[in-house]
Amino acid sequence: MAGDKAHPFPGWRLGTGAADADGLPVLADVDVLVVGGGAAGVAAATVAAEAGCSVVLVEKYGFCGGAAVAGLSGTICGSYLARENGGPSARVVEGFTGRFRAELLRRGGLTAPQKYGKTYTEAHDPLIWKETADDLLTTAGVRLLLHTSVVGVLLDGDRHLGAVLESNAGRSIVRAARTIDASGDDAVAARAGLATYFGDNGVIQNPTMFFRIAGVDMDRYLGFYGTDTICPPHVTTAIERARDEGLELPRSKIWIFPSTRPGQLLVNATRLSGRDGRMLNVIDPEDFTEAETTGRRQVRDYARFLRRHVPGCENAYVIDTGTEAGIRQTRSIVGIETLTNDDVLSCRKRPDGVVRSPWPIELHTGDRPKLHWLLDDSYEVPYGALVPTGGEHIIVAGRCLSAEHEALASARVTAQCFEYGHAAAAATLLSLEQDVAYRAIDGALVREPMRDNGSLL
Structure with missing residues (x-):
């Protein structure tokens, strides 16, 4: 938790009779309520509705996209194997992830694969992401x-x-037979009093503020920076020297992604902590506010650094920042199973695995992100990591799954979030059809319809 603050935010516990007596209008009676319109929520709602369920999807912003769009994270990470030599690698995550990716490509909203250290990622256009989800x-x-x-x-x-x-x-x-909490923050589960936790004994990953710049001479930029989106050592050295100019540049290792638009770059450079150096937990609105005001200030300084020290960026200008700070971690559900650090490090496969991930452990603490690569291999996330230990008729999807701290630093990225939503919808269909609790479902049975829908499990 942030500093010494508590984060109670108690929910409003009402039964249907109490709700009716309170005079609140009933907006809908549906099979499935999905809360959160990020990658997990869009996947869950689409798959459930296509199977014939009545579905309401609730989203706090005026568009879908979650961290990928509101947070401007801007990439589909987690699809490709990592290789020691950094050469071309196989895409090993498909299913709903592959379907959404194909739609972005068809609309001109996704770049070709870009080198990211020992693996690859792809940058998307946030407007086209919104339109794809809408459709x-x-x-x-x-x-x-x-x-x-x-x-x-x-x-x-x-x-x-x-x-x-x-x-x-x-x-x-909204009355619903089943609820899928795809809020990313366990917003529904926490309000119901279900067991949740924050990272490693309250220590969570730093948020960031993504931004985009335009007006870049791409040939000169690439000639200096190179084609690896993780910055080379000479850029890190230049950042450390530029601090003597009075610039607020807390992160020495930054990532920059060419976008789908000519002369534009997506920049992941900031590191957001409290004015007193403490960790910020954006569940707390004061911490969220401090993260975003600090983030916008750091964006200006990193933009100044790029103009002064990176060839091709002399005339670059900031065109936007995230609608919100980029959130890597808040609450996690206490699940009937937990994805462990060893599961990730050992690339464990399992009969109840519902989501595959080859993404490295990418832990954002200190001035440099820490990366542990999974070379030429992947692991599987157990179905039970989406199922709370308490409560009935609720399942989670997205970065709020049950996972140890380092494991979540691998499992939280976009390609996997699409597939968590896919898995939650597949489990919901089984729960409704068989009238059984989520925790009574064998994860191996969730894999079957997912494989039918193209997931590589």
Whole structure:
């Protein structure tokens, strides 16, 4: 937790009778409520609706995309194997990830694979990401509620019956047979009082503020920086020297990605901590505010550094920052199983594995990110990491899965988040069809429809 602050944010525990007595209008009665319109939520809602379920998707912003768009993280990481020589490698994550990727490519919204150390990633256009999500959800028949937040939960004992929503129209209720918490922060689970935790005994990864610059002479830039998106040693040296100019440049190792647009770069450079040096936990709105104001200030200084010290960037200018700080980690659910650090390091495969990941442990603490590569291999995330130990009729999807600290630093990225949503939807369909609890479902049965939908498991 941030500093000595607590993060209670108690939920509003109402049964259906109490809710009706309170006079709140019932907005919808549906099979599935999905909370959060990031990669996991879009996948979960689309897959469930295409299977014939009635689905409401609630998103607090005026667009879908989550960390990929609001946070401007801007890349689909986690699809490609890592190789020691850094040569071309196989794409080993498909399923809904591959489907969304193909749509971005078709619309001109995704770059060719870009070198990222020993693996590859792809940068996307945030506007085309939004449009792709809009089209998939609309075509599937999802009822999408933008500019809407969850402020409470509907419970009968420990059984989830839906949520209380807040918008400019006031408060209302969505009643749902099943709830998928794809908020990234366990927003529904925490309000219901389910067990959650923050990182390693409260220590979580630093947030960041992504930004984009335009006006870049790409030939000169690439001639100096190179084609690896992780900065070379001479750029790190230049950053460390530029601190003598009074620039606030806390991170020495930065990442820069050419975008789909001519002369534009996506920059991941900032490191956000409190004015007193403490870790910021963006569950706390004061910490969130400090992260974003600090982030915008650091963006200006990193942009000045690029103009002064990186050839090709002399006339570059900032065109935007993230709508919010880039969030790597907040709450995690306590699941019936937990993805362990050893699972990742040993590249463990398992019969109940529902999501594959070849992404390195990418831990953001201190002035340099720490990378541990998984060479020519991948691991699988167990189904039980999405299932809370308490509560009925609720499952999570996205970075709030149950995972140890270093394991989450690998498992949290975009390609995997699409597939967590895919897995949550597949499990939800089984739960509804068989009228069984999520924790009673064998993860091996969740793999089968996922493989039918193209997942490489």
